[in-house]
Amino acid sequence: MSVQRTLHLGLMFWATGTHAAGWRHPDARADAAYDIRLIQEVSQAAERAKLDFVFLGDRLATDPALQHSNPAQISRLEPFTTAAAIAAATSHVGIVVTANPTYSDPYSIARLLASLDHLDGGRTAWNLVTGADAAAALNFGRDAHWDTGKRYDWAEETLRVVRALWDNAPGPDGRGGRPIHHRGTYFSVDGPLDVGAPPQGQVVLLSAGTSDRSRDLGAREADMVFAGPQPTLAARREFYADIKARAARYGRADQVTVLPGLTPVVAPTTEEAVARYDELNSLLVLAPEEEVGELVRAGGIGEGYRLSRTSASRLFGVDLRGCDLTAQVPAETLAAVSEEGRRRLAEITRLTRRTATGPHRITYGDLVYATPTQLSHTVVGDPYEVADMIQEWFEERLADGFNIYPSSVPGSVTDFVDLVVPELQRRGLFRKDYQGTTLREHLGLAVPPRRSA
Amino acid sequence: MTGDAGLAIGYELQGAGLTGPPGVLVATARAAEAAGVDYLVFPDRPATATDSAGPPAAAVVAPWIAAQTSRIGLVTTGSTAYHEPYHLARMVASLDHVSAGRAGWQVVTGPDDLADANHRREGVDPAAHREARAAEFVGVVRDLWDSWEDGAFVPDKASGRFIDGSRIHAIDHAGPALRVRGPLNVARPPQGHPVVFASAADAPVASTADVLTVGDPESGDAGRPRVLAVVPFVGRTGAHAAELHARAGAPRSDHERAVVVGDPDEVVGQLSSWAGSVTGLTLRFRDPSQVAVFTDEVLPRLRRVRPDGAGTLRDRLGLPRAANRLAVQTATAVERS
Numbered sequence: 084m085s086v087q088r089t090l091h092l093g094l095m096f097w098a099t100g101t102h103a104a105g106w107r108h109p110d111a112r113a114d115a116a117y118d119i120r121l122i123q124e125v126s127q128a129a130e131r132a133k134l135d136f137v138f139l140g141d142r143l144a145t146d147p148a149l150q151h152s153n154p155a156q157i158s159r160l161e162p163f164t165t166a167a168a169i170a171a172a173t174s175h176v177g178i179v180v181t182a183n184p185t186y187s188d189p190y191s192i193a194r195l196l197a198s199l200d201h202l203d204g205g206r207t208a209w210n211l212v213t214g215a216d217a218a219a220a221l222n223f224g225r226d227a228h229w230d231t232g233k234r235y236d237w238a239e240e241t242l243r244v245v246r247a248l249w250d251n252a253p254g255p256d257g258r259g260g261r262p263i264h265h266r267g268t269y270f271s272v273d274g275p276l277d278v279g280a281p282p283q284g285q286v287v288l289l290s291a292g293t294s295d296r297s298r299d300l301g302a303r304e305a306d307m308v309f310a311g312p313q314p315t316l317a318a319r320r321e322f323y324a325d326i327k328a329r330a331a332r333y334g335r336a337d338q339v340t341v342l343p344g345l346t347p348v349v350a351p352t353t354e355e356a357v358a359r360y361d362e363l364n365s366l367l368v369l370a371p372e373e374e375v376g377e378l379v380r381a382g383g384i385g386e387g388y389r390l391s392r393t394s395a396s397r398l399f400g401v402d403l404r405g406c407d408l409t410a411q412v413p414a415e416t417l418a419a420v421s422e423e424g425r426r427r428l429a430e431i432t433r434l435t436r437r438t439a440t441g442p443h444r445i446t447y448g449d450l451v452y453a454t455p456t457q458l459s460h461t462v463v464g465d466p467y468e469v470a471d472m473i474q475e476w477f478e479e480r481l482a483d484g485f486n487i488y489p490s491s492v493p494g495s496v497t498d499f500v501d502l503v504v505p506e507l508q509r510r511g512l513f514r515k516d517y518q519g520t521t522l523r524e525h526l527g528l529a530v531p532p533r534r535s536a
Numbered sequence: 537m538t539g540d541a542g543l544a545i546g547y548e549l550q551g552a553g554l555t556g557p558p559g560v561l562v563a564t565a566r567a568a569e570a571a572g573v574d575y576l577v578f579p580d581r582p583a584t585a586t587d588s589a590g591p592p593a594a595a596v597v598a599p600w601i602a603a604q605t606s607r608i609g610l611v612t613t614g615s616t617a618y619h620e621p622y623h624l625a626r627m628v629a630s631l632d633h634v635s636a637g638r639a640g641w642q643v644v645t646g647p648d649d650l651a652d653a654n655h656r657r658e659g660v661d662p663a664a665h666r667e668a669r670a671a672e673f674v675g676v677v678r679d680l681w682d683s684w685e686d687g688a689f690v691p692d693k694a695s696g697r698f699i700d701g702s703r704i705h706a707i708d709h710a711g712p713a714l715r716v717r718g719p720l721n722v723a724r725p726p727q728g729h730p731v732v733f734a735s736a737a738d739a740p741v742a743s744t745a746d747v748l749t750v751g752d753p754e755s756g757d758a759g760r761p762r763v764l765a766v767v768p769f770v771g772r773t774g775a776h777a778a779e780l781h782a783r784a785g786a787p788r789s790d791h792e793r794a795v796v797v798g799d800p801d802e803v804v805g806q807l808s809s810w811a812g813s814v815t816g817l818t819l820r821f822r823d824p825s826q827v828a829v830f831t832d833e834v835l836p837r838l839r840r841v842r843p844d845g846a847g848t849l850r851d852r853l854g855l856p857r858a859a860n861r862l863a864v865q866t867a868t869a870v871e872r873s
Contacts, residue, residue: 099698106691106698113691117723119603119634143622145721147701154698158689158721161623164599164630171603186620190654194582198592202558202600221717222622253589260587271656277582279589368696 091484093136094129097155102490104366110494123172132500136177144218151368170203177522181210186223189244200281205521208287235296252280284530302329310343319481344459345485364452395451399424408448459488466502542841544816548577571831574852575609583650602635609849611640616673617662625680632725637848639730645670668713670740679707682862683719728858751792753813763816765793800833
C-alpha cells in the first residue's frame with residue numbers, strides 16, 4: 084500500500100451542542116439555532132482548523148417532550164438554507180447536508196445538491212438518511228412509517244436516479260444536458276437536470292447505519308460512512324473491518340472513509356476537563372420521578388431512558404431513589420450493581436477518573452447521568468489525552484477519522500480546534516493546510532467519469 | 537388615489553447575464569440593494585426544454601444571497617406541485633430567519649408538463665391533483681408557520697427551559713389532497729408569515745396570497761395589495777427605446793405584464809402614474825444592460841413606499857406583521873372557558 088493514510092475530521096453541528104445540557108453551559112450560545120452569523124463563525128473556525136467538513140444533521144419532525152433529553156432534535160434551520168449561508172462565508176471547508184429521500188423525490192434532491200455544489204465551488208456532501216423516525220411520516224401525508232426494506236429500496240432507486248441526473252446534466256460549458264428517461268419501480272423521471280452538473284461530478288455521499296442493508300449501501304456507494312456509538316472495542320473493530328471488506332468486494336477499499344462520532348470534552352488539564360464534564364452534567368434537568376421507566380424516543384438517533392433516579396435504579400439494579408446527586412456512593416452499593424451497571428461504572432471511571440474505592444469516589448450523580456444512551460463516544464481529558472485516543476483509534480484501524488460532536492456551541496468547538504487540532508498537526512496526523520478547494524480533494528477522491536444514461 | 541403614494545420596487549432576476557455565473561448574481565443583487573430596490577424575485581422551474589443549464593435552484597440561491605446582503609427583500613419561487621408543504625414551509629421560514637425578516641414566497645401552481653415528467657413517483661402524479669393540492673397548500677404552509685407561537689423558543693439557561701411546549705401546536709391538517717400533522721420544526725419566522733406572492737390569474741392560490749402580481753393595474757382584486765409586473769425598455773431617446781423594444785421581438789402588454797417603452801422621462805412618468813393604483817412594481821428585465829439603465833436613470837426618480845429602505849419585506853410593502861392564526865384560536869378558547 085503506497086498511499087499514506089491521512090486522518091479526516093468533520094464538525095457535527097447541532098446548535099444546542101450534543102450534550103443535552105450543552106446549550107446551558109456558560110460558554111454556549113443558547114439561541115445558536117437561529118443565529119446564522121454564529122453558525123457561519125463556527126464554520127469559519129472549522130475552516131481555520133482545516134477540518135474536512137461541517138455537518139448539518141436533520142430530522143423531519145419535532146417533539147417538545149425532548150427538550151431536556153435531546154433538545155438538538157426539536158428545532159433548527161432547514162439544512163440547505165443553512166448550507167447556502169455557510170457557503171457564502173467560507174471557501175474551503177466541506178458542507179454536509181442531510182436529505183431524506185423517503186419524503187422527497189430524486190429530481191428535487193439532485194437539483195438542490197447540484198445547486199449548492201455550484202455555489203460552494205464543489206464542497207457539498209449529501210448525508211443520505213432514510214428516516215428511522217415514524218413521526219415524520221405524519222408530516223408527509225403517510226398513515227404509516229415505511230419499513231426498513233421499503234425505505235432502502237426507495238433510497239437505492241433515488242440514488243440511481245440522482246446519479247444519472249448528475250451524469251447527464253449540462254457540462255462545465257453549460258450545455259449538453261441529456262434526458263435520462265428513468266422508468267423504475269418507484270420513479271418516472273425524464274430529465275435532463277436543469278442545473279449544470281455539480282463541479283464535483285458526483286456530490287460526495289455519506290451514509291450511516293449498522294444494518295446489513297445500510298452497511299452494503301455505504302460500502303458500495305458512499306464516500307464516507309459514519310459509525311454510531313458501539314458498546315465495545317470488538318464491535319468498533321468489527322464495524323470498521325466489515326465496511327472495508329465490503330468496499331473491497333466492490334473494488335473501492337481505498338475510497339470509503341469510516342468516521343465514528345466523537346465528543347471530546349477537552350481543557351488544558353485533565354482536572355479542568357473533568358470539571359467541565361461534571362459541570363455539563365450538573366446542568367441536566369432530570370425528568371419527574373413519576374414518569375419513571377418509560378422509554379422515550381431520543382429522536383431518530385437511538386432510544387434512551389429518561390434521565391431520572393428511578394431509571395438509573397432500574398439500569399444499575401440498586402435503589403437510587405431520593406439520593407443526593409453530589410454524595411459519594413458507598414462501595415458496597417457499587418459492588419451490588421447489575422452487569423450492565425458494571426459496564427457503565429467502567430465508563431464513569433474512564434470519563435471522570437473516579438472509582439469505587441480510590442481517592443476520588445463515584446457519586447450518585449455519576450450513576451444517574453450515565454443512564455441515557457450516549458449519542459457518540461465521549462472522551463474527557465487534556466489535549467494530549469484526546470489526541471492519544473484519536474491517534475490510537477486511527478492507527479488501530481477503528482477509524483479513518485472522526486465526526487466531532489461538540490458538547491456545547493461555540494465553546495466546545497473552540498476548545499477542540501484550539502487545543503486538539505494543533506496537537507494532531509504537530510504529530511503529523513492531520514493536515515496543516517488544505518491541498519485543494521473541493522471536498523473530494525480533501526478526501527483524496529478523483530472526480531468520477533461521467534456515465535451516459 | 538392619493539398624490540403622494542409611493543411604490544415598492546422589485547427586480548426579477550431572470551435571463552442571461554443576471555443569474556450566472558454566481559459571482560455575477562451576487563454583484564447584481566448587491567447593486568440592486570445599494571440602489572434601494574425593495575426586493576429581488578428568484579424564478580424557479582425544475583425542468584428545462586433545452587440542453588442548457590439554468591440558474592441554481594431558488595431555494596439555495598436566495599439564502600446564499602441573503603448571506604451577502606443586509607437590507608433587500610428576497611422572494612423565492614416554489615411550486616405547489618413539486619414540493620411537500622412541510623419542506624416548503626421550513627425552507628421559506630428558514631430564509632426569513634437567516635435574512636432577518638426579508639423573505640417572500642412566490643407561489644406558482646403550473647401547469648408544466650416538462651416539470652411533471654421529472655417528478656412522478658409512486659402514488660404521486662403532479663398532473664393529477666394539481667388544483668386540489670394548490671387549493672390547500674398555502675393554508676397548510678401558513679398553519680405550519682404559526683405552529684410555533686412567538687416566544688415558544690425560550691432557551692433560558694437559568695431555568696433550563698428550552699422551549700414552551702404550550703405554545704407549539706400540531707396543525708392536524710387532513711384535507712382531500714394534503715395531510716400534515718405538524719408542528720413545524722422551525723420557530724416562527726420573524727415576519728410571522730414571509731410575504732406570499734401569487735399571480736392574480738392563478739385561481740387556486742390568488743385568494744390566499746398577501747400580494748397579487750398583476751399584468752394590468754386595473755386587474756385583480758383592487759382591495760388587496762397588488763404589484764404590477766413590468767417589462768421595461770428604457771432608451772436614451774424614445775427612438776432608441778423603440779429600437780431596443782423591436783430588437784427584443786416587440787413584446788406587448790398582456791394579462792401577465794405591462795410593457796413600458798420610452799426615454800427615462802417617459803418611463804418615470806408612466807410608472808409614477810400607477811402609484812396609488814398598485815403597491816409596487818416587479819421589473820422583469822429582458823436584457824442585462826437594462827438593469828443598469830433602469831437603476832441609474834429611472835429608479836432614483838420614483839417615489840417610494842419606504843424611502844429609508846428600512847425594515848422587513850412586509851415593512852417595505854406596507855404590510856403588517858402577520859397575526860398567528862393558531863394562537864388566536866387558543867386565546868379564544870381560553871376566553872370562552
